[in-house]
Amino acid sequence: MTKENNHIYETKYATFCEPPNEMALKSGEKLGPITLAYETYGELNKDRSNAVMIYHALTGDAHVAGYHQGDKKPGWWDIMVGPGKAFDTNKYFIICSNVLGGCKGTTGPSSINPETGKPYGLSFPFVTIEDMVAAQKLLMDHLGIKKLLCGAGGSMGGMQALRWSLDYPDHIHSVISIATNTRHSAQQIAFHEVARQAIMADPDWQNGEYYGKSVPARGLAISRMIGHITFMSEKSMEEKFGRKLVGKNRLGYDFSGDFEVENYLKYRGDSFVHRFDANSYLYLSKALDYFDIAEDGKLTDAFKKARSSFLIISFSSDWLYPSHQSKELVRALKANDIDVSDIEISNSYGHDAFLVEVEGLSDIITHFLKKSQKSMSHE
Amino acid sequence: MTKENNHIYETKYATFCEPPNEMALKSGEKLGPITLAYETYGELNKDRSNAVMIYHALTGDAHVAGYHQGDKKPGWWDIMVGPGKAFDTNKYFIICSNVLGGCKGTTGPSSINPETGKPYGLSFPFVTIEDMVAAQKLLMDHLGIKKLLCGAGGSMGGMQALRWSLDYPDHIHSVISIATNTRHSAQQIAFHEVARQAIMADPDWQNGEYYGKSVPARGLAISRMIGHITFMSEKSMEEKFGRKLVGKNRLGYDFSGDFEVENYLKYRGDSFVHRFDANSYLYLSKALDYFDIAEDGKLTDAFKKARSSFLIISFSSDWLYPSHQSKELVRALKANDIDVSDIEISNSYGHDAFLVEVEGLSDIITHFLKKSQKSMSHE
Numbered sequence: 001m002t003k004e005n006n007h008i009y010e011t012k013y014a015t016f017c018e019p020p021n022e023m024a025l026k027s028g029e030k031l032g033p034i035t036l037a038y039e040t041y042g043e044l045n046k047d048r049s050n051a052v053m054i055y056h057a058l059t060g061d062a063h064v065a066g067y068h069q070g071d072k073k074p075g076w077w078d079i080m081v082g083p084g085k086a087f088d089t090n091k092y093f094i095i096c097s098n099v100l101g102g103c104k105g106t107t108g109p110s111s112i113n114p115e116t117g118k119p120y121g122l123s124f125p126f127v128t129i130e131d132m133v134a135a136q137k138l139l140m141d142h143l144g145i146k147k148l149l150c151g152a153g154g155s156m157g158g159m160q161a162l163r164w165s166l167d168y169p170d171h172i173h174s175v176i177s178i179a180t181n182t183r184h185s186a187q188q189i190a191f192h193e194v195a196r197q198a199i200m201a202d203p204d205w206q207n208g209e210y211y212g213k214s215v216p217a218r219g220l221a222i223s224r225m226i227g228h229i230t231f232m233s234e235k236s237m238e239e240k241f242g243r244k245l246v247g248k249n250r251l252g253y254d255f256s257g258d259f260e261v262e263n264y265l266k267y268r269g270d271s272f273v274h275r276f277d278a279n280s281y282l283y284l285s286k287a288l289d290y291f292d293i294a295e296d297g298k299l300t301d302a303f304k305k306a307r308s309s310f311l312i313i314s315f316s317s318d319w320l321y322p323s324h325q326s327k328e329l330v331r332a333l334k335a336n337d338i339d340v341s342d343i344e345i346s347n348s349y350g351h352d353a354f355l356v357e358v359e360g361l362s363d364i365i366t367h368f369l370k371k372s373q374k375s376m377s378h379e
Numbered sequence: 380m381t382k383e384n385n386h387i388y389e390t391k392y393a394t395f396c397e398p399p400n401e402m403a404l405k406s407g408e409k410l411g412p413i414t415l416a417y418e419t420y421g422e423l424n425k426d427r428s429n430a431v432m433i434y435h436a437l438t439g440d441a442h443v444a445g446y447h448q449g450d451k452k453p454g455w456w457d458i459m460v461g462p463g464k465a466f467d468t469n470k471y472f473i474i475c476s477n478v479l480g481g482c483k484g485t486t487g488p489s490s491i492n493p494e495t496g497k498p499y500g501l502s503f504p505f506v507t508i509e510d511m512v513a514a515q516k517l518l519m520d521h522l523g524i525k526k527l528l529c530g531a532g533g534s535m536g537g538m539q540a541l542r543w544s545l546d547y548p549d550h551i552h553s554v555i556s557i558a559t560n561t562r563h564s565a566q567q568i569a570f571h572e573v574a575r576q577a578i579m580a581d582p583d584w585q586n587g588e589y590y591g592k593s594v595p596a597r598g599l600a601i602s603r604m605i606g607h608i609t610f611m612s613e614k615s616m617e618e619k620f621g622r623k624l625v626g627k628n629r630l631g632y633d634f635s636g637d638f639e640v641e642n643y644l645k646y647r648g649d650s651f652v653h654r655f656d657a658n659s660y661l662y663l664s665k666a667l668d669y670f671d672i673a674e675d676g677k678l679t680d681a682f683k684k685a686r687s688s689f690l691i692i693s694f695s696s697d698w699l700y701p702s703h704q705s706k707e708l709v710r711a712l713k714a715n716d717i718d719v720s721d722i723e724i725s726n727s728y729g730h731d732a733f734l735v736e737v738e739g740l741s742d743i744i745t746h747f748l749k750k751s752q753k754s755m756s757h758e
Contacts, residue, residue, distance in 0.1 A: 027632040126632040186616035186640040187608065193641040194604045196634060197648075201597040203582055218580040225573045226605065229566065234701065237565035243671060251669055253406040253505040255575065255661060259668070261565040262572040269576075282634060289638070290630055292622060319698070322613065 009066045009075075011037050011105055016138045023134060029125035033114065036139050037062045037105025038097035041081060042089035044145070049376060051145045052087060052369070053136065054096040055153030055160035058227075058284050059276055061104035064096040065089075079357050086365035091373075092149065099160075100135045101127040101284050103277035110211060110277045121279060122208035129156070129291045133163045140171070150372055151308075152176035152365075154354035155321065156284070159291050162329075166293070169307045173379075174372035176365060178313040178354045181325035182299055182332070183292035188320065191230055192285040195223030199278050208279050220278045221269030228268050233317035233350035237261060299332040309339035309375065311368040313361065315353040316346040341368060388445045388454075390416050390484055395517045402513060408504035412493065415518050416441045416484025417476035420460060421468035423524070428755060430524045431466060431748070432515065433475040434532030434539035437606075437663050438655055440483035443475040444468075458736050465744035470752075471528065478539075479514045480506040480663050482656035489590060489656045500658060501587035508535070508670045512542045519550070529751055531555035531744070533733035534700065535663070538670050541708075545672070548686040552758075553751040555744060557692040557733045560704035561678055561711070562671035567699065570609055571664040574602030578657045587658050599657045600648030607647050612696035612729030616640060678711040688718035688754065690747040692740065694732040695725040720747060 015035045017023045022032030039062045044051060054064050054077065065081035067074050081087040087094055098106035101124070109124035116123075140148065151161045151172050158180025164172045184192075202219030204210055232240075241261035245251070252258045257266065294302040310333055314326035323344045333340040343364060349356055394414045396402045401411030418441045423430060433443050433456065444460035446453050460466040466473055477485035480503070488503035495502075519527065530540045530551050537559025543551045563571075581598030583589055611619075620640035624630070631637045636645065673681040689712055693705035702723045712719040722743060728735055 027630075029632075122634075183622065185613065186620040186622070186638070187611075187613045189622070189638050190604075190608045190616065190640050190644055193636070193638075193644060194601060194608065197597075197601050197604065197645070198577060198580075200634065201577075201601060202580065218576075222573060222576050222580060222601075225569075225576065229569045229573065232566075234564065234566045234698070237569065241565040243562065243565070243568070251406075253408075255501075255579070255665070257572070259565070259568050259572075261569050265569055265572060266576070286634070319613075 007066060008069050009039055009041070009063070010068065011039055011062055013037055013105065014139055014142050016135070016142070023131070025125055026128040026130045027126045031107070031125050031127075034100065034107045034135055034138075035105070035111075036097045036135055038095060038139055039063055040143075041065055041094040042092055044093040044143075048145050049147070049149060050092045050373070051140075051143075051148050052092045052094050052150045052152060053140070053148050053164075054081065054087065054094060055136075055151065055157035056096065056099065057153070057155035057157050058288065059272070059281075060157070061102070062096050062098045064094070076355070080362065080365065086362040087152070087369070088366070092369065095139070095143065097136055097139055099132045099284065101132070101280060101287060103280040106135075108277070109208065109279035109283055119211040121211065124279070124283065126286065127283060128287050129159050129163050130167065132287070133160055133167055136160070136164075137168055137171070146171065147376075148172045149376055150174045150176060150369060152178075154178035155180055155351065156288055159288070162293055165306045165308045165310070166302065169305050172308050173376045174309045174311070174368070176311045176313070176368065177329075179315055179318050179321050179351055181321050182302075182329050183294065184289045185325070189289045191226060191320075192289050195226050196282055196285060198222040198226070199282060205278065210278070215273065216278045217270075217273045220273050220276070220281060221266070223281060224272040225265040225269040228265055230320040231350055231352045233319065233348050235317060235348040236350055236352075239348065299328065300335045303332050303336045303338065306333070306336065306338055309372065310341070311364070312340060312342040313354075313364065314344045315349065315351070315358075316344055317348050318351045318353060320351040386445060387448050388418055388420070388442070389447065390418055390441055392416055392484065393518055393521050395514070395521070402510070404504055405507040405509045406505045410486070410504050410506075413479065413486045413514055413517075414484070414490075415476045415514055417474060417518055418442055419522075420444055420473040421471055423472040423522075427524050428526070428528060429471045429752070430519075430522075430527050431471045431473050431529045431531065432519070432527050433460065433466065433473060434515075434530065434536035435475065435478065436532070436534035436536050437667065438651070438660075439536070440481070441475050441477045443473065455734070459741065459744065465741040466531070466748070467745070471748065474518070474522065476515055476518055478511045478663065480511070480659060480666060482659040485514075487656070488587065488658035488662055498590040500590065503658070503662065505665065506662060507666050508538050508542050509546065511666070512539055512546055515539070515543075516547055516550070525550065526755075527551045528755055529553045529555060529748060531557075533557035534559055534730065535667055538667070541672060544685045544687045544689070545681065548684050551687050552755045553688045553690070553747070555690045555692070555747065556708075558694055558697050558700050558730055560700050561673065561681075561708050563668045564704070568668045570605060570699075571668050574605050575661055575664060577601040577605070578661060584657060589657070594652065595657045596649075596652045599652050599655070599660060600645070602660060603651040604644040604648040607644055609699040610729055610731045612698065612727050614696060614727040615729055615731075618727065678707065679714045682711050682715045682717065685712070685715065685717055688751065689720070690743070691719060691721040692733075692743065693723045694728065694730070694737075695723055696727050697730045697732060699730040
């Protein structure tokens with residue numbers, strides 16, 4: 001799994017919903033064909049009972065761990081996925097696919113619309129977390145897996161995990177949901193709307209028809225800068241940057257950026273432009289904003305259908321998806337007599353905590369998966 | 380003071396630092412002439428001992444209370460300033476001026492540079508909180524006031540109050556500093572930098588030379604949207620908006636804005652464009668970011684010069700200028716044996732709390748001013 005053992009991974013593709021069998025989306029629109037980019041790690045066991053699906057966050061992709069040919073950095077959750085790691089590829093068959101609406105190989109607004117021969121752009125239909133999950137279910141069927149041992153993810157990935165437990169209760173044995181919530185709050189919607197406005201204000205955005213021309217780089221970079229502030233905690237920003245000046249030991253009295261934190265955000269914003277599609281950011285942020293497990297009804301009622309066991313993890317310093325939202329979820333699960341383990345991990349990393357080496361996180365997941373495997377074998 | 384008693388206020392102007400007597404700014408540059416827009420309320424008493432200077436926040440102005448001719452709304456702190464109110468105009472002579480670098484009558488980047496006959500734009504020199512305060516001292520001298528009974532403000536206004544206590548310790552008897560801190564943190568700088576990038580990314584910004592042409596309306600609106608999120612608390616946003624939909628009872632599945640919170644932010648952003656200058660936003664946000672009372676030294680040492688008594692107020696739900704920053708200030712004051720009263724007020728309004736009718740705030744200020752007046756009369 002590590003570069004040392006020379007295992008090189010490749011993204012695979014599967015295509016579904018060829019017309020006239022398009023997928024009926026939640027919005028009422030139809031979409032097809034749908035190609036899913038996915039990767040798998042480890043081996044599926046004989047009775048196909050060791051499959052774990054990992055769901056990525058807003059800007060993630062199918063490449064969750066290990067190296068692709070020529071890669072300098074491993075996949076986005078390599079600290080958690082691999083031989084002997086929390087998601088142990090010696091024990092589990094790991095699947096991760098790029099979400100519907102994304103830009104990393106799965107059909108999204110930058111894909112070619114076969115009807116026109118041009119990229120969809122804004123003619124791409126709106127996708128929701130429900131639609132992403134429905135596409136993943138097609139992949140699961142394609143791989144010949146009847147029931148997932150576990151579905152796991154953080155942030156938007158956690159929402160997909162929750163959605164799985166309600167949309168396919170007989171096909172998912174356990175759920176790990178990290179740093180997420182059950183419905184996007186007003187503040188979360190607000191941050192996304194500002195990010196969208198920044199993209200759409202960029203004259204290069206051209207109402208989404210920028211493919212083959214200049215991309216809306218400045219707008220997308222600004223939206224990412226906003227995102228990064230919300231991913232870190234006030235404390236982690238203070239510890240990492242404080243008021244450190246960059247490349248000079250005095251204030252510049254100009255607008256070029258005096259502080260390291262300014263340059264860090266600009267760097268993260270600019271590099272994001274090279275790896276992500278602005279229209280996908282619009283669509284996926286909207287899918288997050290539309291996410292509401294209870295559909296404005298009672299959360300307790302929403303989880304009546306759930307039959308999985310749950311592990312709900314939150315972080316004390318995460319102010320984007322604060323712990324109190326996870327606790328509300330835990331209460332709703334417990335009210336339905338659902339087997340739920342929950343933990344709030346204390347650290348200063350903010351929302352980013354699920355992507356970094358956080359003390360305890362790995363052990364908690366290892367233990368939960370072991371317990372899940374045991375209880376699934378007794379079914 | 381209220382519209383009922385038909386008192387109509389007017390902004391007054393005073394000009395200082397005519398060349399060759401320009402003001403030496405902290406950056407090393409010089410600026411002159413400097414016009415200050417200011418208003419006064421109430422009467423200066425015989426021994427000129429009842430003057431209270433109020434300092435406004437980033438986007439405020441000199442018009443703190445009462446009505447101008449034709450106004451539908453009173454000044455920005457009318458709930459606190461007026462006859463019988465906390466800053467009681469029957470007792471105190473209230474002064475408020477627009478800050479240096481602003482766009483409400485005081486010299487700033489939108490002012491005409493007398494040397495060129497054109498607006499300064501980015502040729503306007505950088506101003507700091509120290510420079511703002513130095514200009515206010517000129518106004519105080521002009522009004523014939525030797526010592527302020529009190530200097531008071533929230534947010535950027537609170538910084539000016541603190542700066543006064545150090546730069547003119549013999550000329551200010553007491554300080555009220557609300558929802559502020561002693562130096563801008565990495566997170567605070569980060570939010571400002573994103574706002575600045577949004578303005579500078581707008582093609583209408585034209586490197587600051589947009590006067591007489593289209594203003595960078597979209598960029599400025601986006602920067603204001605970001606600001607508004609930071610002014611409210613997660614809870615107050617949830618209480619006010621939650622996931623309420625606007626003008627329709629179903630999701631739109633488009634990017635026009637489904638949620639009330641989105642439309643509120645866009646409305647606030649768009650209306651801000653009509654009342655504020657984008658270049659002033661750049662300069663003043665930078666002045667805030669540069670603010671550091673201790674200049675990277677020890678905070679305790681910084682307040683050695685202070686001789687005023689202090690009232691430090693923070694709000695439990697203010698995450699932009701969180702209470703723990705105020706507590707750090709209070710500790711530094713107490714370490715210098717300074718007379719300091721401090722209170723953290725619990726409510727859900729976030730940073731905006733100092734601008735709304737918050738229970739207790741008015742009484743605390745009334746009492747502190749009364750005490751200040753008593754102790755000043757014994758000097």
